Amino acid sequence: MKIAVYRKEHFNCAHRLHNPSLSEEKNEKVFGKCNNKNYHGHNYDLTVKLVGPVDPETGYVFDMKVLSDIIKINVLNKFDHKNLNLDTDEFKDLNPTAENIAVVIWNILRKEIDNKYELTIRLYETERNFVEYDGN
Numbered sequence: 001m002k003i004a005v006y007r008k009e010h011f012n013c014a015h016r017l018h019n020p021s022l023s024e025e026k027n028e029k030v031f032g033k034c035n036n037k038n039y040h041g042h043n044y045d046l047t048v049k050l051v052g053p054v055d056p057e058t059g060y061v062f063d064m065k066v067l068s069d070i071i072k073i074n075v076l077n078k079f080d081h082k083n084l085n086l087d088t089d090e091f092k093d094l095n096p097t098a099e100n101i102a103v104v105i106w107n108i109l110r111k112e113i114d115n116k117y118e119l120t121i122r123l124y125e126t127e128r129n130f131v132e133y134d135g136n
């Protein structure tokens, strides 16, 4: 029997969607207001889902307090209140779209969480725009 546990977190970032290999006109056409050269901010909602067996000793799949600490130490401390393009190594050369941010976060967390747990990331960039990544 496998059960899913979820932890929701929240962080704020500034970013600019831009591909330096495209012309200014093309960037403006593709990314619109998200291409603003002076950046803009989002309130990101992050849901981390782990699926695994229930430990008969604890009744836990995974201690959600421990999961919260892992996310805070490895993701929020790195990205919260940062300008993703300017302040982080991860997005110096990677366009900080919701998709790319989700993959980066998944890769960070995958290193911290035993492979016996299936890991899925859902990232809300706005209330209506969100992406999901499970490593596939």
Ligand SMILES: Nc1nc2c(c(=O)[nH]1)N=C([C@H](O)[C@H](O)COP(=O)(O)OP(=O)(O)OP(=O)(O)O)CN2
Residues within 6 Å of the ligand: 017, 034, 096, 097, 098, 099, 125, 126, 127, 128, 129
């Ligand atoms: N595939 C993607 N499409 C878009 C991304 C993205 O990361 N991946 N990002 C954006 C913008 O950065 C942002 O998410 C859109 O902002 P906005 O248009 O303000 O979206 P809202 O949901 O707040 O507003 P609506 O009026 O409901 O559209 C764009 N596309």
